[in-house]
Amino acid sequence: MPAARRIAHLDMDAFFASVELLAYPELRGEAVVVGGRSIHQPRISPDGTRVFARLRDYGGRGVATTSTYPARALGVFSGMGLMKSAQLAPDAILLPANFDAYRHYSSRFKAAVAAVAPCIEDRGIDEIYIDLSDHQEDSETLARKLQQAVFDATGLTCSVGISPNKLLSKIASDLNKPNGCTILHSEDVPTRIWPLPVGKINGIGPKAQERLHRHDIRTIGELAATPAEQLVSLFGQTTGRWMHRAAQGIDDRPVVVESEPRSISRETTFERDLHARDDRGELSTVFTALCLRVADDLQRKGYASRTVGIKLRYADFQVVTRDITLPGGIADGARIRQAAGLCLKRVPLTRKIRLLGVRAGGLVRLSEAAQDSGEAQGHLPF
DNA sequence: CTGTCATTAGTCAGACAG
C-alpha cells in the first residue's frame, strides 16, 4: 500500500524585499518598497553612509513589486502603482528590483530544500511544492528541517504548509506568516478552511470573487455548500466542478517535478504613449528589439516556435493580441520579426500605444524541429 | 445531396499568479 499523500508548500517571506535587506541591513524594520524602473540606486554620501531614494521622489510609471511588512502596514502591497503608494507612504524607501540577486537566492534556497527532500515542483522564483509522501519523520519535524536548511543557506525565512494536497498546503503556508508552519489534515477543513474567504483558494481571483459575492457566497464553507450545478452554470463545466471540489479541500494534482515551457515572451511599457503615425521609428526599433530578445531566449533554451504573436496595450489599457501559426518552427530573429510584422498589420494602429509585446508559442525542441526553411511543407505530388 | 453532429486546430480575450 502506498503511503498517504503528504505535500508541503514552502513560500519565502517577502522574498525580494528580504533579499534587499541582506544587502542593506540598516533598513531592517523600515518601510521599504521594491519596484520602479531602476533609476534609483542607493548613493554613497560623503560620510560613507548610504542614501536611499524615497517613494515621494519617484516620478514615472511603475508598480510596487514587493514591500516589507512595515510598508504593508502602511497599505503598500505588491502590484500597487508607485504614485498611489507614494501618497500612502511618502517616506518609504524605494529600491530598484535586482532580479539577478533574486534568482541567485532562489537557486540557493531550492538547492537547500533539495538536500532535505528531492521531489520538488518549481512554482516560480519564491515558492515550491515538495512531495513528502515517502518520508518517515512527522510533519512538524520536516517543516522545521526545511526552514532551518533554507535559513542556513540564505539567511532568509520562509513559511511552510503541510497537508494531504497542494491546494490545502498553499492555503496553510499563508496562515502563519512570516517564518510560520501550519499542518492541516482533512478533518481540519470544516474548522480551518471553511471560515476563510473564497479568495484564499489559489485560482479564485478578484473577478470570480466578485461573481461569487453577487450570489452571497463569501466563505469557502458557503462555496462548499453551493450545488455543483450552480457553479457550473456560473463558471462553465471545468471551472465550476473544480471550484466545488476545491471548496471541499479535494485536490489530486500531483507534484510535477519537471515540465516543458509553453511560451516565451517579452514585452515593454513605454516611458510615454506612442502613436504609429508620429513615432514610427521608435516603435519599429522597440519592436525589432523585442523580436530579437525572444529569438535569443528561444535559442538559448533550445526551442523553435510555430506560433508567433504580438500584444498591444493602448493608452486606455485595452489589450489586443494577434498571432499566426506557421508550417514549421522558427527561432531566428529575422523570421520572428517577419511573422510578428504580419500580426502587427492586422491590428488597428489609430490609437496611442502604451505597451508592445512579442510572444513565441507552440514550442518545439530545436533538436527535433523540422528546421523549416520554407520548403519543409513538402513537395506537391505533381 | 444536404444537414447535423463530433472533433480538432486556430485565434483571441480575459483571468490568474508569482
Place this chain on the structure above:
DNA sequence: ATTACTGTCTGACTAATG
C-alpha cells in the same frame, strides 16, 4: 488618478474535417 513583466490556462468562437 494610478496600474510591470512573464507565463499558464480556460472559454468562446470560427473553420475545417469526417
